[in-house]
Amino acid sequence: MSDKEKAGIAAARAALAGVPAEPGAPKQDAILSATGVRRAFGGLVAVDVEHIEVQRGAITALIGPNGAGKTTFFNLLTGFDRPSKGSWDFDGHRADRMRSYQVARSGMVRTFQLTKALSRMTVLENMLIGAADQRGERMWAAMFRGLWRGQEYANAERAMELLERFKLIDKREHYAGELSGGQRKLLEMARALMLRPKMIMLDEPMAGVNPALKQSLLEHIKGLREEGMTVLFVEHDMDMVHEIADWVAVMAAGQLITEGTPDQISADQRVIDAYLGAHHDAAQH
Numbered sequence: 001m002s003d004k005e006k007a008g009i010a011a012a013r014a015a016l017a018g019v020p021a022e023p024g025a026p027k028q029d030a031i032l033s034a035t036g037v038r039r040a041f042g043g044l045v046a047v048d049v050e051h052i053e054v055q056r057g058a059i060t061a062l063i064g065p066n067g068a069g070k071t072t073f074f075n076l077l078t079g080f081d082r083p084s085k086g087s088w089d090f091d092g093h094r095a096d097r098m099r100s101y102q103v104a105r106s107g108m109v110r111t112f113q114l115t116k117a118l119s120r121m122t123v124l125e126n127m128l129i130g131a132a133d134q135r136g137e138r139m140w141a142a143m144f145r146g147l148w149r150g151q152e153y154a155n156a157e158r159a160m161e162l163l164e165r166f167k168l169i170d171k172r173e174h175y176a177g178e179l180s181g182g183q184r185k186l187l188e189m190a191r192a193l194m195l196r197p198k199m200i201m202l203d204e205p206m207a208g209v210n211p212a213l214k215q216s217l218l219e220h221i222k223g224l225r226e227e228g229m230t231v232l233f234v235e236h237d238m239d240m241v242h243e244i245a246d247w248v249a250v251m252a253a254g255q256l257i258t259e260g261t262p263d264q265i266s267a268d269q270r271v272i273d274a275y276l277g278a279h280h281d282a283a284q285h
């Protein structure tokens, strides 16, 4: 483990050291703070989170059995769905009324459970599309060709740097559809970084990834914390949660049932009950 990595972990863990292991616990420096977030689909309440704070610069795992509401909560926070009620601040700004592209631009960027890589476009084109919601996509940019071009070159340079870092550089002219599941996950993470986010939200980054690439993905995620980024990820694989999470939040039936360090969470009877109670298949997921 490098010194930089050790320092990153130490800072994140120190910030969380005094935080009580209970739902909604206040954090020393919360980058995200949400209150009263509820989303119902007809009679089904998918999300009903009273309060949650996410510590800046830490890696937080969001776990819970299938159908607990984790993806729906991600969708709400990132503007891909609208809550029935609730409000939240991201990095000091009210974010619950923002559209998804505004959320991304404010520094909260997510990936999806099923990657959204466009299979009939090349890896490099996928990267450039990831940045497109900055200047290029806006109408006015077309009127200032020079500006737009400048942005494009900067984007291409950033894209190449990231492809190098994620070991996808040799694939840049390949169609994304030719990549393996794991490589697609890497591409999705690289693409999210085009926007230089403050917080990155990963929805099941390890699903469908072979063991060899898993380790590499883990290292990339740890690397994000070293750079000062905040990471919030949904994951079923408890080994992975143990290996990289500084903090764990647990959802069940739409609610945040508890929070704590990975060790505290594994020993928590409510968590054991939530997993074993409703969905026996969750452990194999």
Ligand SMILES: Nc1ncnc2c1ncn2[C@@H]1O[C@H](COP(=O)(O)OP(=O)(O)OP(=O)(O)O)[C@@H](O)[C@H]1O
Residues within 6 Å of the ligand: 041, 044, 045, 046, 064, 065, 066, 067, 068, 069, 070, 071, 072, 073
């Ligand atoms: N668009 C929708 N319309 C109706 N019901 C929905 C919709 N999206 C989610 N749900 C329901 O909301 C509940 C929470 O689903 P969600 O996908 O958020 O759970 P999850 O914790 O992410 O599950 P998993 O771990 O399986 O991905 C589920 O009962 C699901 O069927």
